[in-house]
Each structure stands twice: as C-alpha cells, then as structure tokens.
Amino acid sequence: MPKKEVAELNTTADYIRAYKNKAVLSSLPNNVKKLRVAILASSTINGLKEVLSIKSRDFGIDADVYVGEYNQYTREILDDKSELYTHKSDVIFLFIDTRAIKDSFFLNKKEDSWVNEKFAEIKSLIEKLEEKTSATIIIHNFERLTNSPLGILANKEKNSFTEMVGELNRKLVKETMDNRRVFIFDYDNFLAKVGKEKAFDPKFYYLADIKLNLELLPELAEAYIKYLIPIAGLTKKCLVLDLDGILWGGIIGEDGLSGIKLGPTPEGRPFWELQQYILALREQGVILAINSKNNLADVQSVFKKHPYCLLKDEHFAALEINWNDKIANMKKLAADLNIGLDSFVFLDDDKTNRMIVREALPEVLTLEMPDDPALYLRTLSNLPFFNKLKITEEDRKRGDQYREEKKRTEFKSVATNMDEYLKGLDIKVEIKKADKFTIPRIAQLISKTNQFNTTTKRYSETEVAKMANSKDYLIISIKAEDRFGDSGITGVAIIKMGSINWHIDSYLLSCRILGKEIETTFLWYILEEAKKVKVTDVTADFIKTAKNVVSAPFFKKSGFELLNSSDVKETWKFDLKKKFTKPAFIKIVKA
Incomplete structure (x- = not known):
C-alpha cells in the first residue's frame, strides 16, 4: 500500500511537482516491475501521465507512460507509423468519453442505428489494436449522462440518449466477454463512485474540453493500477x-x-x-x-x-x-x-x-x-x-488443493522412507501442448512462478498464444494428480525448436509439486520428444534471480553439461545419446 513518500501526495498538482522533482523520484521504491503504458483519450487529461507514473511506483510498478495527442486516438490507432506503435506498450487504455460521441444528443435518434454505428467504430479500433500490438487493451465504457431533457422518462423511452448509452455499454461487454486481451473499465461506475457532479465541471469543459475534474486523476490512476498489478504479475496469493x-x-x-x-x-x-x-x-x-x-x-x-x-x-x-x-x-x-x-x-x-x-x-x-x-x-x-485478468479452473480449486497437501504431509510422516512415500502417492501426470483452454493458466504460471523457474522470463497471454501457434516453438504444460487429489496444471515448458537443437527457453513448476520427481518426469518427456525428430542435443539456460535458487542445481542433477557461465547466467547442454531415466513410480497418462 502507499508508503509515506507517496501517501503525502494528495492533489494532482502534488504528483506533477513530484514527477519533476528528482529527489522525490530517487526516494521511491526501486525494486519494481517495468510496464509500458499508453493512454489514448478524446479529451484533455493533462497530468494523468505524471500521476500514474508516480502512483504506480508505490504499488511495485515502474510505468513508462505514453499519452497520445489530444483527441487523436483514431488517427494514432489507424496510422501504423504513429508513436503509439513505436512505444510498444504492454497496456493500452482507450478513454473515449460520452460527450465525444454524442453528436446532437438532446435530439431524438433511432436507437439501433446510433448504437450500431458507434459500436462498429469502437470495434474496428479494438481490432486494429489487437492486430498491431500484443498489448492488453482496456476500454472505458460510457457515462450515462444525468442531464437528459426527458427528465424522469429518461429510462422509459427507448430512444432516450441515456438508454442508448446503456445499450452501447452492454454491447461492448458482450463483445469482449470472451476476449482474453480486451477488458472494459466501468468508467460509468467509477464516476458514480466519486460523484458525477463532482467529476464534471461545465466551465472547464467549455473552456478546455476537460471532462474529468483534474483533482480526480489520482483516483483514476488507482483504478488503472488495478489492471496493471495482475499484468505485472504482482497479485497476492x-x-x-x-x-x-x-x-x-x-x-x-x-x-x-x-x-x-x-x-x-x-x-x-x-x-x-x-x-x-x-x-x-x-x-x-x-x-x-x-x-x-x-x-x-x-x-x-x-x-x-x-x-x-x-x-x-x-x-x-x-x-x-x-x-x-x-x-x-x-x-x-x-x-x-x-x-x-x-x-x-x-x-x-x-x-x-x-x-x-x-x-x-x-x-x-x-x-x-x-x-x-x-x-x-x-x-x-x-x-x-x-485482481486477476482471468479466473482459471486451478484458481477455483486452489483452496482445496492446499488442504490436500496437508494430507500428503501427514502421509509422508508415517511412511518408512522416501521411496515408500512416493510410490504410495500413486502419481499420474498429463502432459499436453498448449491450446486455447490451457493458455490462460500457462500465462498465469509464467507471470507468478518465481522459485522453481529456471529463467523467470515473463510472457503475456498474447505472447504465449503467438508462440503456441508458431512452428518454431513447443509449449507444453503438465497436470499432476495423486491419491489425495488433482493439483491441476502446475508446470510449463517453452522450447525453441531447431532442426538439430532444441533450446528450453522457460522451465517452471509450482513449488506445491516439487520433491516428487514430477519435474524430472517433465524433462524426460521433453528429451523423448526431441529424440523423435532426430534432434542431437537439448540446451537450457539458468538465469539467476533473488528467488529462484531452488531451481539452480536442476540441470546439473539431471545430467546436463555446463557450456558456459557468468555471474547471472548459465547455459547447459544434454547430449541425447546419453540415457535419461524416467521415475518408475510416475505414470504418464494421455491427454
């Protein structure tokens, strides 16, 4: 939560001064995750870049924020050479406000034609962003304005502007419901929470096209940070x-x-x-x-x-x-x-x-x-x-899985030796290629697994999907179960496939399943698949971090030979002429 330095900043002006003050910047936390964030808006949002940059630091994020030119969101999205695309954003916020699309909103319109027209415009912008970037895209929904000339009939007349905006919002939710890259930020609810009268000052709207009170930018930044935290893999467990x-x-x-x-x-x-x-x-x-x-x-x-x-x-x-x-x-x-x-x-x-x-x-x-x-x-x-970007089946089972782990610990305490314990677990694993059903969980593991993770490379769900569909990569997951329960998908490997060499780009498993030789079985499977296509050797990197010491000896213990090393990185090689034995007590079942 906000530390003293940032907690003392209250107003938007405070944040802007802090952003320009090198002494304040140097006092902020340094052990942060870097994210590139773009904000495209239809109105004046001066100050949001500075507020978000400073505020996000206190939540463990170093946000490199790009703010598009005033009301140029359409041009920037459609222009392949715009600064939006050179920024290579991890996250894009699209903030189009209701008054920017209202036309002559006091006059009656045909609901279907207006809603469909605006929906098609926004959908085309989303599709362009999806095509040109790998970013997570967050779109503001639209404020239901409170000054309808229909008064108390605003929600009774089908063609009232209030109802048209509501229908547009519903269509956006329906369109993006199953899209794992696009999210709807409920801006209308945000305004209801802070107060719509407080949020909108007509004077500044007419003078400078400011449609959100600048003093509410810290609240808006905090709302944005709720998306940045899971994207950066900083959720708490x-x-x-x-x-x-x-x-x-x-x-x-x-x-x-x-x-x-x-x-x-x-x-x-x-x-x-x-x-x-x-x-x-x-x-x-x-x-x-x-x-x-x-x-x-x-x-x-x-x-x-x-x-x-x-x-x-x-x-x-x-x-x-x-x-x-x-x-x-x-x-x-x-x-x-x-x-x-x-x-x-x-x-x-x-x-x-x-x-x-x-x-x-x-x-x-x-x-x-x-x-x-x-x-x-x-x-x-x-x-x-x-906050999470997606709730997986493993998430729903997690509480029960930890209860099951207690039973395994109790079982281990009465076993006479380790071999008896492992054989008695009756472990079964399922190893399968990444698909649309497993990719969300795979991306989740990649983002949050720190201890048994040989490289700690982070890939977004979009990047995982892209690699999974490439002939150059093999992405596989491992699912484990035993006599006490199903642990779900708990391991991931990403392999760069060459004609004579396979390189293990990422190799990670949840610590919940370590100590049962599941990690060895997973590696055996990779080596066997490489042999099938006449690969001669498999290489792998170990990149040292503050948290992954538990995975440091894995490749050496597995019979790999050290090719080279530095203070932070080791490269290992396994000659596929050598024998590699799978633990006999683990059964691999077909997916």
Missing part, C-alpha cells in the same frame, strides 16, 4: 486473518459463543458481510490462512456451532491458532504453504500487532484497518492486489 475483531466482534475466549457479534444484527452484520466477501475471494483462488492468539478449541466451536459463521475450518489452507508471537506464526504459515512472505496480505484489528508485523516483516502487506468495523469491507474491497 494469500489472505492471512486474525480472528477476534476481524471475523467476529468481541473476544471468543471471554465473551463465549453466544457473546460474539456475528450475523444479521447492527453490530454483527459488518463481520458477517466481511466473511461473505472473504469466502468469495477463496472461490476465486485466494488462499486463506489464520494467524491468531487464541485457544484452538474456542475457535473451533465458532466454526462448528455458530449459525452465522460462514467460514469453516475446511476453508483455511493453514492455521496458526496459538499463543506464539505473530512473527513466528507468519513464518510458519509461509513454510507450511511453501509460498513467500511477499505473497501475504494480513488483516488484524490491533494496531500494535500491525506495527510489529509491518516492522519485522515488511514484505508482508499488512493492511491498515479502520477503527470502525463498518469500514472493514470497503477497506478490503479497495485493495487492488487480488
């Missing part, structure tokens, strides 16, 4: 919860089951609705965990017996309910879940606990909670770090 004062009002150990505040009452509703929201996050793939100073038996009584407790024991992937300090508990959660502390968001109502965790574990995002529980839901829902 796990929501860690305190219990007393967060999931229910009161203290269970003192107030008892009947004394805590939870349910459809004035005092209990904030906690009840927060639980509903948290449960919905879990269904979208957010891992839930608990870090609470409490008696386990008291907490279990709430989960099992309270009629309005929606969150149950089975919804949590890991529990640290004890009287240990919260720092130790947080580290234990990270170890149990096998994810980094920087994947955590922590909710605690106690200011002292928040301060301790924030100072000792700065990589954990410790959310600053309001004193009033009525504001909890708003605080959590405004957090941008759980």
Whole structure:
C-alpha cells in the first residue's frame, strides 16, 4: 500500500511537482516491475501521465507512460507509423468519453442505428489494436449522462440518449466477454463512485474540453493500477486473518459463543458481510490462512456451532491458532504453504500487532484497518492486489488443493522412507501442448512462478498464444494428480525448436509439486520428444534471480553439461545419446 513518500501526495498538482522533482523520484521504491503504458483519450487529461507514473511506483510498478495527442486516438490507432506503435506498450487504455460521441444528443435518434454505428467504430479500433500490438487493451465504457431533457422518462423511452448509452455499454461487454486481451473499465461506475457532479465541471469543459475534474486523476490512476498489478504479475496469493475483531466482534475466549457479534444484527452484520466477501475471494483462488492468539478449541466451536459463521475450518489452507508471537506464526504459515512472505496480505484489528508485523516483516502487506468495523469491507474491497485478468479452473480449486497437501504431509510422516512415500502417492501426470483452454493458466504460471523457474522470463497471454501457434516453438504444460487429489496444471515448458537443437527457453513448476520427481518426469518427456525428430542435443539456460535458487542445481542433477557461465547466467547442454531415466513410480497418462 502507499508508503509515506507517496501517501503525502494528495492533489494532482502534488504528483506533477513530484514527477519533476528528482529527489522525490530517487526516494521511491526501486525494486519494481517495468510496464509500458499508453493512454489514448478524446479529451484533455493533462497530468494523468505524471500521476500514474508516480502512483504506480508505490504499488511495485515502474510505468513508462505514453499519452497520445489530444483527441487523436483514431488517427494514432489507424496510422501504423504513429508513436503509439513505436512505444510498444504492454497496456493500452482507450478513454473515449460520452460527450465525444454524442453528436446532437438532446435530439431524438433511432436507437439501433446510433448504437450500431458507434459500436462498429469502437470495434474496428479494438481490432486494429489487437492486430498491431500484443498489448492488453482496456476500454472505458460510457457515462450515462444525468442531464437528459426527458427528465424522469429518461429510462422509459427507448430512444432516450441515456438508454442508448446503456445499450452501447452492454454491447461492448458482450463483445469482449470472451476476449482474453480486451477488458472494459466501468468508467460509468467509477464516476458514480466519486460523484458525477463532482467529476464534471461545465466551465472547464467549455473552456478546455476537460471532462474529468483534474483533482480526480489520482483516483483514476488507482483504478488503472488495478489492471496493471495482475499484468505485472504482482497479485497476492494469500489472505492471512486474525480472528477476534476481524471475523467476529468481541473476544471468543471471554465473551463465549453466544457473546460474539456475528450475523444479521447492527453490530454483527459488518463481520458477517466481511466473511461473505472473504469466502468469495477463496472461490476465486485466494488462499486463506489464520494467524491468531487464541485457544484452538474456542475457535473451533465458532466454526462448528455458530449459525452465522460462514467460514469453516475446511476453508483455511493453514492455521496458526496459538499463543506464539505473530512473527513466528507468519513464518510458519509461509513454510507450511511453501509460498513467500511477499505473497501475504494480513488483516488484524490491533494496531500494535500491525506495527510489529509491518516492522519485522515488511514484505508482508499488512493492511491498515479502520477503527470502525463498518469500514472493514470497503477497506478490503479497495485493495487492488487480488485482481486477476482471468479466473482459471486451478484458481477455483486452489483452496482445496492446499488442504490436500496437508494430507500428503501427514502421509509422508508415517511412511518408512522416501521411496515408500512416493510410490504410495500413486502419481499420474498429463502432459499436453498448449491450446486455447490451457493458455490462460500457462500465462498465469509464467507471470507468478518465481522459485522453481529456471529463467523467470515473463510472457503475456498474447505472447504465449503467438508462440503456441508458431512452428518454431513447443509449449507444453503438465497436470499432476495423486491419491489425495488433482493439483491441476502446475508446470510449463517453452522450447525453441531447431532442426538439430532444441533450446528450453522457460522451465517452471509450482513449488506445491516439487520433491516428487514430477519435474524430472517433465524433462524426460521433453528429451523423448526431441529424440523423435532426430534432434542431437537439448540446451537450457539458468538465469539467476533473488528467488529462484531452488531451481539452480536442476540441470546439473539431471545430467546436463555446463557450456558456459557468468555471474547471472548459465547455459547447459544434454547430449541425447546419453540415457535419461524416467521415475518408475510416475505414470504418464494421455491427454
């Protein structure tokens, strides 16, 4: 969340001054992901570049922002040599406002002809952007204006401009629903949230074609950042919860089951609705965990017996309910879940606990909670770090998969040796080429896998699809299951195919499946496929990062020979005349 330097910036003028101030720029975080962002607008948006550039830094993004010329969005999109295309943007925002397309909007029109005409114009622009770029495209929908001459009949007359704009918005949503590259930013809802009267100043509109109050540019930038975070692969994986004062009002150990505040009452509703929201996050793939100073038996009584407790024991992937300090508990959660502390968001109502965790574990995002529980839901829902560009089947199963991992750990603890444990798991893997069904998950893994990732190269979904359709590349995924459950697609390999050499461009697996020789089986499959087409050797790079040390010895252990190395990069080679043995206890099933 915003650090002190940026949090002190309040107005658009503050951000513009900060953008021009080298001292302020040097004080902002440096460990950021770089993104190239383009904004094309139909009206004056002076200052948005500076605000977004500064604000995005505080969310871990270094945004190189290009703003197109005033009201030249059509020309820039249609001109193949425009600066828009030389910028090579990762993300393009298309901000066409309602007043720019309204024509004589106070006069009645035929709904179908106007809506279809404007829809066709916008669709053609989208198609051109898709053709000429690999960027993620975000389009503003259109504001439903509040000054209709029809007054109270504005939503009763089919040909009212209000209804025509609504129909245009619906057509845009329908058109882009299944398009994985194009998203609709609900600008009309954004304006409703900040206040349409506040957002629009007629004086500045007539004088300078400013259709959004410049003082609201920081809010618009934050709305944009909600898209930039998942594109940059900066989403958080796990929501860690305190219990007393967060999931229910009161203290269970003192107030008892009947004394805590939870349910459809004035005092209990904030906690009840927060639980509903948290449960919905879990269904979208957010891992839930608990870090609470409490008696386990008291907490279990709430989960099992309270009629309005929606969150149950089975919804949590890991529990640290004890009287240990919260720092130790947080580290234990990270170890149990096998994810980094920087994947955590922590909710605690106690200011002292928040301060301790924030100072000792700065990589954990410790959310600053309001004193009033009525504001909890708003605080959590405004957090941008759980946004995703797509919810995959693996996301929906993730909570259950971590529960299944607990069972594997228990099974391992009673096995007499590692061989018995691995054979007893009855592991099956499915390896298949990338297709339209698996590409979203493949891109998701590429964007967020850090530890067992030999190069940590990041490719967008569009880039993955392009390579998958190329005769020069082989992209495969691996899906694993065992006696305890289905882990889903948990590994990806990208291979550059030559006539005598294959080069492994990317090789990555989720840490959840490591230690079971699945990574070795995946590599064996690649080598066998290379042999089938008479390739003589397979090469691979290891590019060192701060997080991928676990994958550093993989190629050496797999029998590859080191060709060359530097401080950050190693290149390895496997001669396909050599024998490579697949683990016998893993079965490969056909896709």
